Amino acid sequence: MNKSEKLICVVLGLVLAWYVFTSSKQTATQAETPAAQEAQSAEAPSADTQAAEATTVDLQPTPQAEAEPSAPLPPEQLATLENELVKLEFTTHGGALKKATLKKYALKVGDVSEENPALEMDFSASPLGNLELNGAPMMAFEGAQVNGNTITFENETLKKTFTLKEDYKLELFEEVKGAALGANRLSLGVVNMGLSKNDLLSVDSWAIDMKGGKVIHHCEGDSPLKAYLVGGVGGCSGSSNAANMPKETVIPVPGAQKYLALKNRFFVSSLASSTDTMTGFVTKVTRDMSSSSYRPESVASAAEFAALEKSRTTLFYVGPKKQALLWDLGMRDVMEFGMWRWVCYPLVWVLNLSHSMIPSFGIAIILLTIIVRLVFWPLTHKSTVGMKKMQELQPKMKAIQEKFKDNPQRLQQETWALYRDNKVNPMSSCLPMLVQIPVFIALFNVLRSAVELRYASFLWIADLSEPEGLLSAYLPFGGINILPILMAATMALQTALTPSTGDKNQQKMMMVFMPIMMLVMFYNFPSALSLYWTLSQVLSIVQMWMIRRRSNVAAK
Numbered sequence: 191m192n193k194s195e196k197l198i199c200v201v202l203g204l205v206l207a208w209y210v211f212t213s214s215k216q217t218a219t220q221a222e223t224p225a226a227q228e229a230q231s232a233e234a235p236s237a238d239t240q241a242a243e244a245t246t247v248d249l250q251p252t253p254q255a256e257a258e259p260s261a262p263l264p265p266e267q268l269a270t271l272e273n274e275l276v277k278l279e280f281t282t283h284g285g286a287l288k289k290a291t292l293k294k295y296a297l298k299v300g301d302v303s304e305e306n307p308a309l310e311m312d313f314s315a316s317p318l319g320n321l322e323l324n325g326a327p328m329m330a331f332e333g334a335q336v337n338g339n340t341i342t343f344e345n346e347t348l349k350k351t352f353t354l355k356e357d358y359k360l361e362l363f364e365e366v367k368g369a370a371l372g373a374n375r376l377s378l379g380v381v382n383m384g385l386s387k388n389d390l391l392s393v394d395s396w397a398i399d400m401k402g403g404k405v406i407h408h409c410e411g412d413s414p415l416k417a418y419l420v421g422g423v424g425g426c427s428g429s430s431n432a433a434n435m436p437k438e439t440v441i442p443v444p445g446a447q448k449y450l451a452l453k454n455r456f457f458v459s460s461l462a463s464s465t466d467t468m469t470g471f472v473t474k475v476t477r478d479m480s481s482s483s484y485r486p487e488s489v490a491s492a493a494e495f496a497a498l499e500k501s502r503t504t505l506f507y508v509g510p511k512k513q514a515l516l517w518d519l520g521m522r523d524v525m526e527f528g529m530w531r532w533v534c535y536p537l538v539w540v541l542n543l544s545h546s547m548i549p550s551f552g553i554a555i556i557l558l559t560i561i562v563r564l565v566f567w568p569l570t571h572k573s574t575v576g577m578k579k580m581q582e583l584q585p586k587m588k589a590i591q592e593k594f595k596d597n598p599q600r601l602q603q604e605t606w607a608l609y610r611d612n613k614v615n616p617m618s619s620c621l622p623m624l625v626q627i628p629v630f631i632a633l634f635n636v637l638r639s640a641v642e643l644r645y646a647s648f649l650w651i652a653d654l655s656e657p658e659g660l661l662s663a664y665l666p667f668g669g670i671n672i673l674p675i676l677m678a679a680t681m682a683l684q685t686a687l688t689p690s691t692g693d694k695n696q697q698k699m700m701m702v703f704m705p706i707m708m709l710v711m712f713y714n715f716p717s718a719l720s721l722y723w724t725l726s727q728v729l730s731i732v733q734m735w736m737i738r739r740r741s742n743v744a745a746k
């Protein structure tokens with residue numbers, strides 16, 4: 191998750207927490223405290239640091255012997271394996287996967303057709319399954335033998351057999367024909383940055399030696415890759431000025447790894463498992479030379495192994511970042527749901543279940559929103575009723591405060607007596623709202639990265655994974671996004687309707703400030719997020735209106 195997305199999560203929590211803390215000002219011993227906000231940002235490296243980090247590291251595996259100049263490769267031959275999900279194109283140059291076509295995913299908005307071909311993952315710069323040995327980048331194979339769902343490459347040193355399996359899985363069996371091979375690397379292919387402003391490019395791995403095993407998102411923390419990876423609208427985490435940075439940078443990451451994954455926002459190429467343990471990996475990041483600021487264009491990695499004795503079986507996955515498929519591979523954390531993962535997993539399941547019943551992800555999001563609101567309806571009802579009761583008690587509260595302003599102990603006693611006599615618990619309006627914060631943040635994480643929403647249309651929205659961009663061909667700044675504007679309007683109305691015991695001027699200020707801030711932050715985010723948030727607030731407004739109406743009827 192990049193810095194901007196983390197900031198959005200913090201803001202979502204602050205928005206909900208603001209309602210909690212607004213309603214918690216009833217106690218007489220509390221002082222009037224304005225709502226606080228913290229802006230979190232990571233300090234960018236200095237220009238000197240950037241220049242120092244922008245050095246290409248020349249890495250080669252420790253050779254068994256002095257590397258000899260490689261002979262010219264024979265003419266390339268291509269062969270394919272294919273099923274209903276993918277078409278895989280292999281090359282005799284390295285006996286590896288050169289290109290993967292994902293048949294179910296269109297290149298552009300719309301369905302797959304002759305005019306809109308299926309998405310291709312081009313690995314020609316670093317073919318997947320290519321074995322690098324003794325500094326030689328590529329082995330030569332005379333030809334390929336295809337038999338059903340398998341393809342075999344063979345030379346005097348090695349026999350390689352690829353087997354196409356279900357659900358985007360590809361198994362590689364390597365068999366040494368002579369003496370054991372020494373230190374070697376196995377390529378995972380290349381993943382390119384998407385065109386979307388919300389796209390990302392990252393590397394994930396499972397570090398075996400870290401506290402018994404730990405997933406590492408190498409765009410975060412203290413990974414040596416962090417400075418060269420970027421997360422969409424978050425901008426560059428490395429350098430704002432790319433003038434002194436090379437086009438390609440090679441970075442080593444030592445340590446035993448269980449799996450290794452290259453990913454962008456929606457797709458992943460990974461080494462899911464191997465009968466040999468990775469001793470580390472090396473990654474080459476290629477920057478976008480057309481951008482004046484640093485922005486990566488592609489990332490390629492190769493897993494490092496100490497030796498290849500007799501044989502090795504490796505399982506690759508080349509396909510969408512789909513929760514169910516990654517879960518079966520033991521790679522669920524590639525979804526990058528963070529600390530709210532256990533809330534995110536069932537939400538994705540409900541989203542897909544809703545879509546299976548009504549084949550529209552727009553309707554699925556609406557159903558998911560309604561389900562979440564219904565689950566929390568009793569809690570929010572209790573919270574709203576509690577805040578309304580506290581609001582009704584404010585005249586008596588002020589009278590007690592005025593009467594016992596010079597006697598704090600008596601003031602506290604009388605305040606709690608007032609609560610007891612009126613059967614009001616100040617915390618009852620706070621706790622239900624706090625329970626909802628993880629769910630709201632989890633929904634944000636799910637909707638920002640769900641591959642199911644890619645190119646999914648709904649009403650006037652062409653792509654739920656992107657901003658609406660209405661009239662973008664005629665208007666600057668990417669067109670008009672209606673849903674964020676509706677979201678800001680409903681937030682202002684919801685704030686106005688929320689019972690408050692705090693300062694009225696402060697409530698009016700927050701009614702203006704929070705919607706404007708959320709409008710700015712959400713304006714260019716996926717329309718699925720704005721759809722969910724807007725509908726959720728509309729349902730909250732309906733609930734508040736029902737409570738007010740019932741209270742007015744009871745008063746009469």
